[in-house]
Amino acid sequence: MTRAMKIFIGIITVIILAFYFNIINFTVDGKEVDAITGIDNFFGLFVGYLYAVLFYQIMGFPLIVLILLVGSITFTFYFRFINIRGFMHSIDVIRGKYDNPNDTGQISHFQALTSALSATIGLGNIAGVAVAVSLGGPGAVFWMIFIAFFSMSAKFVSCTLGQLYRKVNADGSISGGPMYYLEE
Known part of the structure; x- marks a missing residue:
């Protein structure tokens, strides 16, 4: 800081x-x-x-939505559709193909996944789908899938930066996340 x-x-x-x-x-x-x-x-x-x-309106959309959409699409093309190319690798990591009991670290790959998902998926995402479908009709599902497809690349970038800028503390514990890579 x-x-x-x-x-x-x-x-x-x-x-x-x-x-x-x-x-x-x-x-x-x-x-x-x-x-x-x-x-x-x-x-x-x-x-x-x-x-x-x-929330300044540009073409009927709030500015923050356009920034996130442009960033997500840019990351998807820059990393050549990492959300598709890396899918099988992620399944292998979750299944434990790359686990080594001698590696340093505090949690397993599966624990890291469940921790990241618990921080990402919340009650708003669950209830938000029901509200979006009830207010917008079935077409809302298409737009949610469309945005989620590109947002996977933004999540990839966020997690990668979190790993690159993490810090190992004196007691061996690891600290990282957006607050660390935004500081750098």
């Missing part, structure tokens, strides 16, 4: 604590507001600006 980021987090923490303990009285339109409302108003401004940028 950079020095500027640590300073920013420290300032935000002090402001939140000041509001929480009512050290700073927050007034809106001449009325004194409690700490929770003050914090909500403070972050509401930031989130409002962020929402305006990320």
Whole structure:
């Protein structure tokens, strides 16, 4: 974490604590507001600006959706359809073809897969399919499959970067993930 980021987090923490303990009285339109409302108003401004940028409509689609779609399609073509070419290799890894009991590491390949899937697939993905089909009709399934096909390459890139920039701690444990490769 950079020095500027640590300073920013420290300032935000002090402001939140000041509001929480009512050290700073927050007034809106001449009325004194409690700490929770003050914090909500403070972050509401930031989130409002962020929402305006990320969900800006371009051709009827939010900007963030277009960024993710273009990135996923780019990764798919750049890695020459790794989601298809690497399918059998992934099955071999899960079945334990490459397992070696003498290898260093804390978890098996299968445990890594189930951990990644549990972080990726949640209640929103399960309920989201039902809601999408009920609101959009059966055509929604095609678009979900279409987006998922290209999103596999984005997930591949994310997992690969997580492995490349992971850190081995002094006690032998391993730390990694997006927070590590985004810092680099």
